[in-house]
Amino acid sequence: MTSDHLRQLEQRTIYILREAYSRVKPLGMLWSIGKDSNALLWMARKAFFGNVPFPVIQLDTDMELPEVYAFRDRIVPEWNLRLQVEHCPPEAEMDQTLPPATRAAARKTEGLKNLIRRQGYRGILLGIRRDEQSTRAKERVFSPRGIDGAWDFRDQPPEFWDQYKTDVPDGAHLRIHPLLHWTELDIWLYTRQEGIPIVPLYLARDGKRYRSLGEKNITFPIDSNASSIDEIIAELETTRMPERAGRAMDHEAEDSFERLRTTGYM
Amino acid sequence: MVDAAQLRLVVVGHVDHGKSTLIGRLLHDTGSLPDGKAEEVRAISARRGMPVEWSFVLDALQAERDQAITIDTTRLWFRTARRSCVIIDAPGHREFLRNMISGAAEADAAILVVDAQEGMREQTRRHAYLLHLLGITQVVVVVNKMDACGFSEARFREVGSAATGYLARIGLHPVAVIPIVARDGDNLGQASGRMPWYGGPSLLESLDGLLVAAPDSTRPLRLPIQDVYKFDERRILVGRVEAGRLRVGDSLLFSPSNRSARVATIESWGPGNAPLEAGAGDSVGFTLDEPVFVERGDVASHHDQAPKLSPLFRCHLFWLSDRPLVPGRSLRLKLATDEARVSVETVERVVDTETLEPVDRTEVRRNDMATVVLRCRELLSLDPHAESPATGRCALIDGFDTVAGGVIDLVGFPDQRPTVQRRSSDLYMVEHLLSAEARAARNGHAGAVIWLTGLSGAGKSTLAMQVERELFARGYAIYVLDGDNVRRGLNADLGFAPEDRAENIRRVGEVAALFADAGVVVITAFISPYRADRERARAAAAGCFHEVYVRADLATCERRDPKGLYQRARSGAVAEFTGISAPYEEPEDPELLVDTAENSLEACVAAVVRYVVERTAISAG
Numbered sequence: 001m002t003s004d005h006l007r008q009l010e011q012r013t014i015y016i017l018r019e020a021y022s023r024v025k026p027l028g029m030l031w032s033i034g035k036d037s038n039a040l041l042w043m044a045r046k047a048f049f050g051n052v053p054f055p056v057i058q059l060d061t062d063m064e065l066p067e068v069y070a071f072r073d074r075i076v077p078e079w080n081l082r083l084q085v086e087h088c089p090p091e092a093e094m095d096q097t098l099p100p101a102t103r104a105a106a107r108k109t110e111g112l113k114n115l116i117r118r119q120g121y122r123g124i125l126l127g128i129r130r131d132e133q134s135t136r137a138k139e140r141v142f143s144p145r146g147i148d149g150a151w152d153f154r155d156q157p158p159e160f161w162d163q164y165k166t167d168v169p170d171g172a173h174l175r176i177h178p179l180l181h182w183t184e185l186d187i188w189l190y191t192r193q194e195g196i197p198i199v200p201l202y203l204a205r206d207g208k209r210y211r212s213l214g215e216k217n218i219t220f221p222i223d224s225n226a227s228s229i230d231e232i233i234a235e236l237e238t239t240r241m242p243e244r245a246g247r248a249m250d251h252e253a254e255d256s257f258e259r260l261r262t263t264g265y266m
Numbered sequence: 267m268v269d270a271a272q273l274r275l276v277v278v279g280h281v282d283h284g285k286s287t288l289i290g291r292l293l294h295d296t297g298s299l300p301d302g303k304a305e306e307v308r309a310i311s312a313r314r315g316m317p318v319e320w321s322f323v324l325d326a327l328q329a330e331r332d333q334a335i336t337i338d339t340t341r342l343w344f345r346t347a348r349r350s351c352v353i354i355d356a357p358g359h360r361e362f363l364r365n366m367i368s369g370a371a372e373a374d375a376a377i378l379v380v381d382a383q384e385g386m387r388e389q390t391r392r393h394a395y396l397l398h399l400l401g402i403t404q405v406v407v408v409v410n411k412m413d414a415c416g417f418s419e420a421r422f423r424e425v426g427s428a429a430t431g432y433l434a435r436i437g438l439h440p441v442a443v444i445p446i447v448a449r450d451g452d453n454l455g456q457a458s459g460r461m462p463w464y465g466g467p468s469l470l471e472s473l474d475g476l477l478v479a480a481p482d483s484t485r486p487l488r489l490p491i492q493d494v495y496k497f498d499e500r501r502i503l504v505g506r507v508e509a510g511r512l513r514v515g516d517s518l519l520f521s522p523s524n525r526s527a528r529v530a531t532i533e534s535w536g537p538g539n540a541p542l543e544a545g546a547g548d549s550v551g552f553t554l555d556e557p558v559f560v561e562r563g564d565v566a567s568h569h570d571q572a573p574k575l576s577p578l579f580r581c582h583l584f585w586l587s588d589r590p591l592v593p594g595r596s597l598r599l600k601l602a603t604d605e606a607r608v609s610v611e612t613v614e615r616v617v618d619t620e621t622l623e624p625v626d627r628t629e630v631r632r633n634d635m636a637t638v639v640l641r642c643r644e645l646l647s648l649d650p651h652a653e654s655p656a657t658g659r660c661a662l663i664d665g666f667d668t669v670a671g672g673v674i675d676l677v678g679f680p681d682q683r684p685t686v687q688r689r690s691s692d693l694y695m696v697e698h699l700l701s702a703e704a705r706a707a708r709n710g711h712a713g714a715v716i717w718l719t720g721l722s723g724a725g726k727s728t729l730a731m732q733v734e735r736e737l738f739a740r741g742y743a744i745y746v747l748d749g750d751n752v753r754r755g756l757n758a759d760l761g762f763a764p765e766d767r768a769e770n771i772r773r774v775g776e777v778a779a780l781f782a783d784a785g786v787v788v789i790t791a792f793i794s795p796y797r798a799d800r801e802r803a804r805a806a807a808a809g810c811f812h813e814v815y816v817r818a819d820l821a822t823c824e825r826r827d828p829k830g831l832y833q834r835a836r837s838g839a840v841a842e843f844t845g846i847s848a849p850y851e852e853p854e855d856p857e858l859l860v861d862t863a864e865n866s867l868e869a870c871v872a873a874v875v876r877y878v879v880e881r882t883a884i885s886a887g
Contacts, residue, residue: 015506022493048497050497158668
């Protein structure tokens with residue numbers, strides 16, 4: 001991978017961010033405070049010349065790790081972000097037929113739906129990637145969601161030549177995915193090149209690190225000695241373990257993540 | 267470490283010819299599957315009581331496994347000896363054409379999978395045609411399931427040459443044709459022991475020979491404007507350099523608004539100096555030295571290599587909607603960053619992808635490939651697709667949905683830029699001391715432009731000369747401007763290219779307007795096939811312009827053929843001949859229509875004379 005490759009990825013993301021800002025209003029961005037959405041925020045600052053001209057939304061389950069909250073409170077004033085914290089409804093209100101970890105994750109879906117309903121967002125930017133998970137591989141860059149927030153993966157709009165779907169009926173919204181074409185390795189290479197700050201939980205301590213950050217009750221660290229970004233990159237170039245191995249909700253049933261996504265999960 | 271650029275591949279072909287199996291096996295053989303995935307596939311296959319089915323690697327969704335077809339495009343990464351590749355999986359099920367397009371539109375190359383037993387099928391051809399339409403020129407053909415035909419070299423040659431033959435007819439030349447068994451990995455990574463007669467490259471070797479499309483900085487600059495930001499005191503224009511280079515100090519021309527200004531700065535955020543130039547593929551921001559009005563949809567270029575301007579263009583498209591496309595349909599056009607309403611002027615042809623012959627209907631149905639002419643109320647900034655892909659292709663939107671995509675072809679459509687070039691600002695109109703009324707009183711009639719338009723052979727010149735003689739006899743100040751006569755002098759410098767034809771008509775329109783202003787009734791006899799040109803002539807002679815449509819059907823004109831031009835056009839000796847190989851746009855609402863096929867010459871002359879007398883009478887004002 002050369003920096004030329006990273007530059008192409010970055011320039012494409014900037015193009016998508018600007019398309020979203022031009023065509024879809026009101027627009028907000030989900031910030032999980034993980035490595036992907038931090039990189040996305042970084043590129044938004046490049047796209048808009050130091051500004052982030054839309055609210056940055058955290059779907060808060062009060063279950064994030066303390067390092068995550070600390071990172072958030074440091075970055076918000078430093079990057080002059082308009083932060084909007086949405087508290088997600090309790091697990092008791094979720095679909096009880098879902099397996100336990102999937103149910104916990106579904107809280108974020110409901111939080112997001114509440115926020116969109118209340119604030120009338122037409123577009124939500126989020127930092128998912130195609131290589132993360134096979135259902136995400138099927139996503140469009142501009143992906144419409146019905147009034148109930150559901151994703152109809154059987155009836156996705158055609159998307160070609162960067163002519164994106166930018167119009168949806170009232171009440172529906174668009175999920176906009178400017179990082180879809182990046183891989184996990186690309187994100188780390190870019191984070192290193194640009195010096196983007198990260199939550200320290202990604203770096204190994206006592207033989208364990210978080211490869212993917214989620215709520216503390218349903219996300220687990222992996223075995224690793226990678227204590228710097230260089231070491232993470234070296235690890236990724238040889239690993240054959242999937243990125244979301246430490247995410248409980250992906251592994252409860254063959255279709256658990258798919259069920260989450262069709263009902264509106266990120 | 268792989269240093270070559272990433273190759274984007276699309277895998278296409280008929281349903282069940284083994285596309286997903288090929289991809290699954292490729293991922294397995296290149297060591298690209300995550301730990302446990304191969305075991306998972308074996309377990310799922312066993313649970314369903316079938317042999318190892320590599321396509322399950324791709325079938326992430328429960329619904330797909332149940333139907334055993336791939337529903338949507340997906341992305342899969344692997345590495346060859348030389349480079350990293352990403353496969354955009356494109357399904358073969360007929361109703362999922364739009365998903366295939368979504369994937370294939372961004373591919374550098376395609377693998378076309380053909381079943382050795384079944385050979386080329388309907389979707390094989392349709393997908394190949396679509397590759398051609400999408401501008402993908404690198405194709406590897408794999409003849410799959412060679413085990414099912416006993417590894418027969420003869421069968422391979424037969425299927426391979428059928429594929430090559432079809433591709434050649436649409437201008438595609440495969441880089442390799444390879445016999446494979448995707449399920450077992452034969453000839454994917456290395457030579458197959460079961461087909462010793464094959465001495466060509468393996469699939470992975472052939473992939474290593476393909477080129478990655480890169481944005482081209484050597485072509486003329488095209489920078490469609492995405493947005494204009496005013497976050498602070500700077501007014502920053504943003505957009506992606508689709509081709510060419512942008513430099514500080516460049517004088518830019520914006521189309522279709524036709525404004526210009528210089529690049530003052532190229533803006534960036536972050537450490538380092540502000541860049542002095544940007545190349546193709548860069549998403550840039552820049553400021554101008556003058557506050558000219560520029561908005562999203564404008565295309566920035568250099569002055570000497572600007573895009574064309576036309577309200578009308580031809581589009582080779584694929585149609586994705588259940589609602590058929592018919593002439594007159596109004597749709598929303600997305601062209602680079604511009605959006606505009608367009609209507610369907612004509613459906614020139616619907617292509618049968620089986621035979622590549624035109625189908626006998628003018629209704630474009632779901633999944634059809636067709637050629638149509640689209641019209642916009644305003645001028646659009648356009649490029650032929652072959653010259654500038656990013657500004658030479660478009661999407662069509664109906665309501666909330668994208669219903670078509672197509673590439674632009676401007677053969678036969680003139681560049682209208684001369685019509686909008688800003689005139690010198692140092693001109694001052696000098697008022698005459700004589701009024702139009704005084705001239706009309708002297709002549710006994712008002713001046714007028716009687717603009718005859720119609721096909722070659724419709725009878726314009728004959729009619730004009732007869733009307734001239736008749737009215738001259740009645741004492742009218744009258745003169746005919748005829749096509750061939752004008753071309754000998756005033757327009758001797760012009761040829762017959764669309765731009766020259768437009769300029770020919772522009773000059774005639776201006777000269778006719780001067781005649782009319784002088785009080786003369788001037789009759790012009792020019793084919794003047796384009797509505798836009800005639801509208802310009804009407805504007806030049808504001809208030810005294812009369813469009814007369816001299817109509818005769820093409821067959822009649824061709825039978826008359828007074829100059830032998832139709833014969834020469836049919837034989838190909840005359841290019842872009844109106845009615846044969848270039849369009850004629852009928853007047854929508856002419857002041858007078860005379861049909862010379864249905865009426866005698868005398869009747870037509872009388873009709874025009876009567877019209878001129880009535881409309882130039884002094885009492886008629």
